[in-house]
Amino acid sequence: MAEEEVKVFRTWSSPFPLRVIWALKLKGVEFDTVYEDLSNKSPLLLQYNPVHKKVPVLLHNGKPICESLVILEYVDETWKQFPLLPQDPHERAKARFWAKFGDDKVFQSIVYGILFKQGKEQEEEIPRAMEILQHLEEELKGKKFFGGEKIGLVDLALGWLAYYLGIIEEVIGLKLIDQEKFPLLLQWIQEFSTAPIIQENWPPRDKLIAKFAASREAALARGLK
Amino acid sequence: MEKPRSEVVLYGTWASAYCTRVQLALKLKGIAYEYVEEDLTNKSESLLHYNPVHKKVPVLVHKGKPIAESLVILEYIDDCWNNSPNLLPLDPYQRAKVRFWANFYDQKIIPSSYAVVLSKGKEQENAIKEFNELLTVLEEGIEKDFSTKFPFNGEREALGFLDIVVGAHACNYRALEEAVAVVVEPKEHPAFLSWVTKLKEYPLMKETLPPHDKLAARMRERFSLAPKRNIATL
Numbered sequence: 001m002a003e004e005e006v007k008v009f010r011t012w013s014s015p016f017p018l019r020v021i022w023a024l025k026l027k028g029v030e031f032d033t034v035y036e037d038l039s040n041k042s043p044l045l046l047q048y049n050p051v052h053k054k055v056p057v058l059l060h061n062g063k064p065i066c067e068s069l070v071i072l073e074y075v076d077e078t079w080k081q082f083p084l085l086p087q088d089p090h091e092r093a094k095a096r097f098w099a100k101f102g103d104d105k106v107f108q109s110i111v112y113g114i115l116f117k118q119g120k121e122q123e124e125e126i127p128r129a130m131e132i133l134q135h136l137e138e139e140l141k142g143k144k145f146f147g148g149e150k151i152g153l154v155d156l157a158l159g160w161l162a163y164y165l166g167i168i169e170e171v172i173g174l175k176l177i178d179q180e181k182f183p184l185l186l187q188w189i190q191e192f193s194t195a196p197i198i199q200e201n202w203p204p205r206d207k208l209i210a211k212f213a214a215s216r217e218a219a220l221a222r223g224l225k
Numbered sequence: 226m227e228k229p230r231s232e233v234v235l236y237g238t239w240a241s242a243y244c245t246r247v248q249l250a251l252k253l254k255g256i257a258y259e260y261v262e263e264d265l266t267n268k269s270e271s272l273l274h275y276n277p278v279h280k281k282v283p284v285l286v287h288k289g290k291p292i293a294e295s296l297v298i299l300e301y302i303d304d305c306w307n308n309s310p311n312l313l314p315l316d317p318y319q320r321a322k323v324r325f326w327a328n329f330y331d332q333k334i335i336p337s338s339y340a341v342v343l344s345k346g347k348e349q350e351n352a353i354k355e356f357n358e359l360l361t362v363l364e365e366g367i368e369k370d371f372s373t374k375f376p377f378n379g380e381r382e383a384l385g386f387l388d389i390v391v392g393a394h395a396c397n398y399r400a401l402e403e404a405v406a407v408v409v410e411p412k413e414h415p416a417f418l419s420w421v422t423k424l425k426e427y428p429l430m431k432e433t434l435p436p437h438d439k440l441a442a443r444m445r446e447r448f449s450l451a452p453k454r455n456i457a458t459l
Contacts, residue, residue: 051329051366063318070324077317089304091291100294101278135278 001137007059009045013203013211015160016068017056022156025080025197037065046096069099072153084153098139105132108159110176114203115168115212116219126176133177133185136211143152144191155192161185162193163202164212172211233258234286236272239435243295244283245393247392248433250302250312253384262324299386310383322370326363327390332442333359335394342405342448349406357413364416382427384427392424400437404444 006024008031010017024031036045036055047184048064049058058074065074075083085092109132113125136158139146146154166189169175179186192198235251235258237244251258263272263282275291276284284294284302292301303312313320337359340352369385384392398421402408411418424430 034283051362063317065325067328070321072326074317074321075359077320089301090287090290090292092304093297093301096297096300097292097294100297105368219308 004055005059006062006079007034008032009034009036009048009057009059010053011036011090013053013208014055016166018201019068019156019159019203020056020058020071020075021201022159022198023075023084023199024079026084026151027075027082028223029075052182054109069157072099076153084147085154086088086147086152095153098136098154101135102154102158104159104163106136110161110168114176115172115216117223118220122172126174129176130181133182137182137185140188149204151192151195151198159192159198162189162198164208165189167205167212170209171216186207231249231257231259232288234259234261234300236263236269236275236284236286237282238263240440241282242394242397245433245435246295246389247283247285247302248299249384249389249393251308252429252433253257253389254302256302256306272298273336275333296331296390299389300314303386305447310385312386312389314316320452322350326367326370326387329363329366330387330394337400338394338408342351342444343442353406356408356429360409360414360417364414366437368416382431383423388424388427392421392427392430395421396425396430396434397440400441400444403441405448 006023006029007029008017008020010021012035021033030198034042034044036042038055041053041159045055045057046053049055049066052066054066054122056066056068056069056071059195060074065071074082085095089212092111109125114122114129117125165176193202231250233256235244236248237247237260239262250259261269261271263269265282268280272282272284273280276282276285279293283291283293283295285298287305289302292298299312314324328459336353337356341349341356344352368402394415396427398409409418425434
């Protein structure tokens with residue numbers, strides 16, 4: 001087998017590069033990690049992701065791929081072991097739908113609508129967030145993971161929830177999901193966050209709490225201008 | 226209970242670029258389908274049943290199973306009917322590049338075009354400036370990432386994924402300019418306009434795009450502005 005160069009550009013805290021790291025590790029692909037400081041981006045990062053200047057970037061034999069969900073599809077197409085997407089076209093479409101839903105709706109609502117807001121604005125977003133999360137609760141009916149018996153693309157796409165939601169709840173001092181309304185989601189959080197490989201790759205909790213608290217303060221200050 | 230539908234049904238609206246994308250893909254692959262025009266002020270039970278999460282068009286229903294979100298639908302069509310022509314290239318790295326730019330178009334260019342039509346005066350000037358900056362990023366990026374210019378699926382004549390994603394929206398720019406404002410400076414974006422012009426001439430595109438006058442009238446109505454004449458010509 002030819003020598004492969006696989007590199008992941010990440011930060012210690014961002015959940016998006018984690019998706020790529022999980023995917024590669026689940027597939028048993030060896031890779032190097034490059035940690036970026038986004039307040040001081042490396043020339044390589046700017047070269048490999050000139051459009052967004054963000055992480056993650058996957059570098060495979062010198063070819064850069066950007067945008068975490070695009071990277072996940074690339075990884076799945078390139079390394080066939082431990083498939084992330086099912087074979088059936090309709091099931092694949094459903095997986096892509098939910099991955100997109102996670103980014104467009106779940107992340108938007110919880111981070112931009114709740115974590116980065118306060119007072120009335122935050123209050124008003126909460127029922128919307130609950131409705132959004134209820135869709136995920138429905139989707140988990142009869143399943144251990146979003147991917148079924150095994151972790152799949154949707155689990156990796158939504159995986160940040162399993163760890164970062166608790167951190168966000170602590171930072172804002174509000175419990176967003178409870179056992180009564182979201183038993184399946186809480187069960188999934190438990191299963192996913194403690195699964196092999198996933199479990200070993202979470203960033204340190206205390207550091208994340210501090211970082212998210214700081215991001216919240218900065219966002220609130222910007223909002224008040 | 227309504228009568229049983231055909232094997233492939235598309236729920237859409239005539240003015241929606243997202244719906245045009247799906248029609249282009251279905252026609253390109255030679256897939257027979259039934260089209261149902263939705264009234265978004267009075268959504269059908271079927272639409273709400275098939276897309277309970279977003280309640281939007283387009284929704285493709287294939288053998289009773291729904292798929293929503295235009296880019297997801299395009300990938301589904303390519304996965305399910307893997308006859309020629311392929312919408313996406315076959316090589317994973319090329320596919321990644323196509324997906325990247327499709328996402329860029331949807332996440333950056335389209336919202337920016339909305340910002341233009343929904344603003345006035347100085348705000349609109351700034352929105353147009355930003356829109357043009359994004360177009361430059363798109364032009365330069367596509368030139369760098371792909372060795373062929375048009376269509377973006379390589380050597381053959383058929384439309385590719387990006388032609389469909391971009392074309393369904395961009396080919397309507399004249400209607401937008403007539404209704405709202407001159408948005409794309411021809412001197413600033415010759416490559417983009419050249420691509421869009423070629424797409425507009427493509428027979429399949431011509432027959433699938435919403436009619437210009439009807440669309441311009443609807444945009445005027447929707448964005449409540451007096452008709453403006455486009456001075457710049459290509």
